[in-house]
Amino acid sequence: MATIQIKAGNPVVIIVDDDALVRRSVESLFRSVDFAVLAFGSAHDLLDADLPDVPACLVIDVRMPQMGGFECHGQLLDRGIDIPAIFLTGHGDIPMTVKAMKAGAVDFLTKPYREQDILEAVYAGLSSATVKRSAGEQTKALRERYALLTRRERQVMDGVVRGLLNKQIAGKIGISEITVKLHRSSMMRKMEMRTVPDLVRAADAIATQFASDGSKIPA
Known part of the structure; x- marks a missing residue:
């Protein structure tokens, strides 16, 4: 070629x-x-x-x-x-x-x-x-940041995106509320997000990108 x-x-x-x-x-x-x-x-x-x-x-x-x-x-x-x-x-x-x-x-x-x-x-x-x-490069960067999250951080992110309170997330995944707060802080830092609405938009973009290439979002 x-x-x-x-x-x-x-x-x-x-x-x-x-x-x-x-x-x-x-x-x-x-x-x-x-x-x-x-x-x-x-x-x-x-x-x-x-x-x-x-x-x-x-x-x-x-x-x-x-x-x-x-x-x-x-x-x-x-x-x-x-x-x-x-x-x-x-x-x-x-x-x-x-x-x-x-x-x-x-x-x-x-x-x-x-x-x-x-x-x-x-x-x-x-x-x-x-x-x-530009949008593709931004989504790729989000996906790379998401890959850095631990399993617990991904679970906490899922709860946050769904609009659950820290207490509800703790009960859902079986850890203490204090531990949820620690994972949440680490997750927001790794994802480079400041607000929950920003995180929700990022999660939507990541989900769309995974769907477009037929791959499954890591648990």
């Missing part, structure tokens, strides 16, 4: 179009507004590439030889690569538009499109990718 060098942290626009003239034109447009750009002549070239680990937006033609834009985007999703996509076509219709929206498209543009329209779509896509990446 090809290894692609992009400056760390810089978002990138990924173009996939089998028409070389269209590909170069779109690439030139994005570079003119200082976007980092990667361009591919086929879906297979994109799928074979070792993509940089940065926020990205995909601009892809719907109809290409061997593999079209929808199938390519679907394969990326199957690999866990969730890139906001803008689908391009020279022959748009309502069913195709609906299909694009169901595939999670940022936009669906019919050629010839206005430069302003595609630029606005890309800005929206990169903004979405950046927000998702």
